[in-house]
Amino acid sequence: MIRLGALMLATLAGLFLALSIWGDGNPRAERRPAADPQPAAQDPGTAPVPVPEQPTPVVVQAEDQTPQQVQRFPGPALRPSPEYGDRTPAPAPAAGDGPVLYVTGDRVNVRAGPSTGDRVVTSLRRGAAVAALEPTGAEWVNIRDAEGRSGYVASRFLSATAP
Structure with a gap:
């Protein structure tokens, strides 16, 4: 262990000695060009x-250095997604369809048939008004929304009073 320490000390001393002899001084020092040279003393003639x-x-x-920014992939104007685009409630369904019910879940799927195994037709947000096309006492209720789409919603997500 002592030999290792002595070897390391000798190596560092040798490195220090070599750099002090052949090194260019402080490499971090700011290198400035020499001041304007003074003309040498000249003879009067x-x-x-x-x-x-x-x-x-x-x-x-x-302005000349910064390149003009160009839109590389022009496309159609952006539109908000359907669930966030319009925060106003949808208009109530037309009268005469049946009793008006309101969606009580945050986001409820409207399905093509009265089962969770049927495909999703659309989804409705809380407070959306729908018209019941069949009696509301069953587990699944056939409904029509304000846009005219029809499907089935679980009755536990529907209420006669607006949330």
Whole structure:
């Protein structure tokens, strides 16, 4: 263990010595160009040596540097999804269809038949008014919504009073 420590110490000392001899000093120091050179003292009979002028950097405006943003994939205008697009309740179904019932679940599926195994026709949000096409005493009620779509909804999600 002592040999390992001595070897590490000798390696670090050698590295330090090599860098101090052949290194360029502090690599993090800011490197600045030398100040304007002073002309050497000249003899009174000689012409002065002209000092070359440094070119002034060109300033480019930000508007010229930033490329114009182009919509790459133009398409139709965006529309809100049906469940969030219109927060106003749907109009009540036409009179004469049957008693008006209201959906009490947050989102209730309207199915093609009176079973959860039947396909979903649409879904209704809480408070949507529907017309019952058949008696409301069964487990499933045949309904028609305000847009004219008909299907079956479980009676536990329907109420005669608006939520």
